[in-house]
Amino acid sequence: MIKFLSPFVACMATIVGLGSVAYADNVSLTIYSSNQPGAINPDQYRPVAGQNNIFIGSAVPGYAMVRQTHSFALKAGTSRIDFDGVAALLDPTTVTFKSLTDPLGTHVVSQNYLFDLVSQEALLNRFLGKDITIEQHNGNSTSTHSGQLLTSNFGTTILKTKDGIYSTNNVTSTSFKELPEGLRIKPTLEWDIYTKKQGNHDSVIAYQTQGITWWTDYNITLTKEGKDGQDMIDIAPWVSILNQTGTSFTNAEIKLMAGDINRQQEPRRIMYKAMAMERDAGAIPAAPPGFAEKSFFEYHLYTLGRPETITHNATKQIALFTPITNIPAKRQYVLKTQEGNKVGVYLQITNNEKSGLGKPLPAGRVRISKQDGKSMELIGEDTIDHTPKDEELKLKLGNAFDIVAERKVMATRENNEHKWREDDIQVELKNRKKDAITVLVDEPVSGSNVQILKPSHKPVNKGNSLYEFAVPLAAGSASKLSYTLRTQW
Numbered sequence: 001m002i003k004f005l006s007p008f009v010a011c012m013a014t015i016v017g018l019g020s021v022a023y024a025d026n027v028s029l030t031i032y033s034s035n036q037p038g039a040i041n042p043d044q045y046r047p048v049a050g051q052n053n054i055f056i057g058s059a060v061p062g063y064a065m066v067r068q069t070h071s072f073a074l075k076a077g078t079s080r081i082d083f084d085g086v087a088a089l090l091d092p093t094t095v096t097f098k099s100l101t102d103p104l105g106t107h108v109v110s111q112n113y114l115f116d117l118v119s120q121e122a123l124l125n126r127f128l129g130k131d132i133t134i135e136q137h138n139g140n141s142t143s144t145h146s147g148q149l150l151t152s153n154f155g156t157t158i159l160k161t162k163d164g165i166y167s168t169n170n171v172t173s174t175s176f177k178e179l180p181e182g183l184r185i186k187p188t189l190e191w192d193i194y195t196k197k198q199g200n201h202d203s204v205i206a207y208q209t210q211g212i213t214w215w216t217d218y219n220i221t222l223t224k225e226g227k228d229g230q231d232m233i234d235i236a237p238w239v240s241i242l243n244q245t246g247t248s249f250t251n252a253e254i255k256l257m258a259g260d261i262n263r264q265q266e267p268r269r270i271m272y273k274a275m276a277m278e279r280d281a282g283a284i285p286a287a288p289p290g291f292a293e294k295s296f297f298e299y300h301l302y303t304l305g306r307p308e309t310i311t312h313n314a315t316k317q318i319a320l321f322t323p324i325t326n327i328p329a330k331r332q333y334v335l336k337t338q339e340g341n342k343v344g345v346y347l348q349i350t351n352n353e354k355s356g357l358g359k360p361l362p363a364g365r366v367r368i369s370k371q372d373g374k375s376m377e378l379i380g381e382d383t384i385d386h387t388p389k390d391e392e393l394k395l396k397l398g399n400a401f402d403i404v405a406e407r408k409v410m411a412t413r414e415n416n417e418h419k420w421r422e423d424d425i426q427v428e429l430k431n432r433k434k435d436a437i438t439v440l441v442d443e444p445v446s447g448s449n450v451q452i453l454k455p456s457h458k459p460v461n462k463g464n465s466l467y468e469f470a471v472p473l474a475a476g477s478a479s480k481l482s483y484t485l486r487t488q489w
Helices: 007-018 120-126
Strands: 002-004 026-033 054-056 062-074 077-083 096-099 106-114 131-138 141-153 156-161 164-168 173-176 188-195 199-210 212-224 230-243 247-258 271-273 291-296 299-304 308-310 314-319 324-336 343-350 364-372 375-384 392-399 403-415 420-431 437-444 450-453 459-463 466-473 478-488
Touching: 026 212, 062 077, 062 188, 096 106, 096 188, 120 173, 131 156, 141 164, 212 324, 212 375, 230 247, 230 343, 308 314, 324 403, 343 403, 364 392, 375 392, 403 437, 420 437, 420 466, 437 478, 466 478
Parallel strands: 026 247, 212 364, 324 437
Antiparallel strands: 002 173, 026 062, 054 271, 062 199, 062 212, 077 188, 096 199, 106 188, 131 141, 131 173, 141 156, 156 164, 212 230, 230 314, 230 324, 247 299, 247 308, 291 299, 324 343, 343 392, 364 375, 403 420, 420 478, 437 466, 450 478, 459 466
């Protein structure tokens, strides 16, 4: 007898059933991320109080190559084998099977991916025209009704009983006499495998699955504010792995691929409940091995030096590398005239060995904090793209409170006969800080036939039609930058 307490409970039971543990002897995961840095919805990796926390696993922006080994008992000739230690969101067209025991004499004749899983809805559909028993609670009393199931749609169940037709939308539980053939507890690969050699075959199964991704979070602490914006920072990077594949991977070898890999989009399917948070804890004598980085084709591959369990409906966090302290960072004040009159505050970091970094940095979110007494206060947040070694990082923290800017067009002249136009520009800057600073004014120009004439401060051509002026300001002072933009056509 199979009994479901309610459609909701039955649905949750089915979802929990999907979260099986891959029982292969060895598992390795190479995880790919297709999300924009910092763009993944936080509600996908943390439960939200008061919400059902239902997400589509295939909407997770990433995928993985799964490779797992298992031993199968095969007879000489063709054997029917069921393997349910797979991810629920696997792509069946990517599945490969190889016998290590007899690779030349063993091959897959046919394959089925079976994902018609046990659920309240599936059982009700299979029992149309058959007898079931429903139970109803009304206050302190309980009643049961048995009969032939005619339909069960949108919460309404209709039975043909010995007393006639009975219809209700109040079903506490439903009992079924047996489990129909064809329904599975877990997604299953079913193979017909031919081999010449009878016995146990150590085999390798590989496939792609959706529902898994990874990203990097960089936690930066501003430890020293130096003169002329010469600051010092500490950096601690974390890798987060989100698993909504429907399967847990136990003691798996973990690899993370960083880079922009072209891949065809796949349709969405199967829904899952939101995940719980997980983080390893416990004191150990020595630090466990972390990620080793290497170039791989046109990308970068990060291999974890120890096995880790990646649990279904959970987020695993692992240190990308050991925290690095005392990294020099240059604080800059930048006015981007095309974005208005706000002066942005930036940290510029050189990613080289001299600074203490010198590592390829995967794309991710960067959070910058500063100690205030016993508390740590957030002072800015930004994202970075994949950044090779020896490149510059420029992080925007926010807009300066005590620096005021205003850009004005003072006069305009135009000569249609000779096809030119001149705009006299003035940028007024006020420094209300107690320290001397330099403001960088970025002026974009459109077209190649643009000249900067009569500048009050020397312009620097930064490329990509952008000029930059450095305007020094003493503490509590004001200054004006002026120049003329001459455009010809």
